[in-house]
Amino acid sequence: MDKIQSLTGMLDLYDDGDSNDLSKNIFETEKRIKKIFSNYFLKEIRTPALEDTDLFKRSSGDASDIVNKEIYSFNDRNDKSISLRPEGTASVIRSIIEKKLDQSTHKLWYMGPMWRYERPQKGRYRQFYQAGVEILGYPEGAPEFEMISLVCSIVEEFNITDCTIKINHLGSQENKKAYCDALIKFLEPHKGNLDEKDLERLSRNPLRVLDSKNKDTQSILKGAPSLKEFLEPKSIQLLEAIRLEFLDICKIEIDYTLVRGLDYYSGFVFEALSSNLGAQDSFLGGGRYDDLCSKLGGKDLPSIGMAVGIERFASLIDGISPSDKILSFITLGSTLEPKTYKIAHRLRSLNKNVILDMQLSDSSLKAKLRRANKNNSEYAIIIGEEEFNNSTVIIKPLKDELKEQQTVSVDELFEFYKAL
């Protein structure tokens, strides 16, 4: 029989204990990012994976690659076109409008899978995970600083040294329109040298040409007018103020050619990049989208947000060590095992910050210690027949070779465990 395999570009994530495993890094990244979110007093929002296709057409823009080529859409049994969400922002706004909460302010986070039918390559998948934040109801100003502070906190938490945060301002609708007109005028005589993709971008959304990967297009663009000339002084001042404020925390660069792949952005936009990622060098992106809520039928709700690509981010982390302490509970002899469960149960209730791995196999002490070392245990708690009969256990340090193992009473073990 033919084997059934996973779909192209969709990963199975499983932490098999290897310390440099991508899955392990992904799970640990998610855990720590959630902690950072709660540190910023953000509240969780969870929306469905499937939505009405029109939601993404209206939010991302008919001109975006996401809607044109990458969306997973199909008809349900009622012949209604539904889509797997390619991103989280549109669903969040849809939900806030539906709950009639689009007149108040919200600070929200979400985490979950997104789907884009892209050509898979390193760092680019068809199912990938995002951790996102949306700050709703606040006009330009403080939220921009809060957002960049959050990005810096994530970068700092994982010690990502090779990281640049690029920031730009797309200006008001009028600034944007004037710049697009100037760009079209500039590119008109060069049309013969643009590839099909860039010609399409030029006709649908000229700003996206700035994001072209084509080297010829990029060399043409060297002579193009700069967005900076079309921006109001207050927009340039905001970029400068953000750069200066975070100068000694993260590397921030103003890049007037930075544009984003989704059409809903207006005003401040940003991306975080690392040269260690290769072609897909951006692991985080976001910006302000003041018009999205009204475009989707809600009130005027000035908003800003961002999303981290978890797989890309996790691949930047070099040998992450788990934030929790791990201990291994080793019983020697399968007949003894059921009798020692109560001790393990009690330990777990005494200190919820420690992870206790109760080893379930009837293998040798050597094999069990090997597993304890592999899963990064700090100590092994060992109980054989002799220890059980004497109500004692052995505590064996696994990380510090200078520390001796010791035999202690079960009560002493409880005290030791509580103090970990």
Ligand code: HAM
């Ligand atoms: P985005 O830039 O399209 O923005 O995606 C954010 C991040 O998701 C990217 O920086 C990248 O790390 C990751 N990502 C995107 N596509 C893939 C893929 N095919 N494989 C792996 N990772 C990928 C958004 O989605 C906006 N919703 C962000 C936002 C929130 N803006 C405002 N609020």
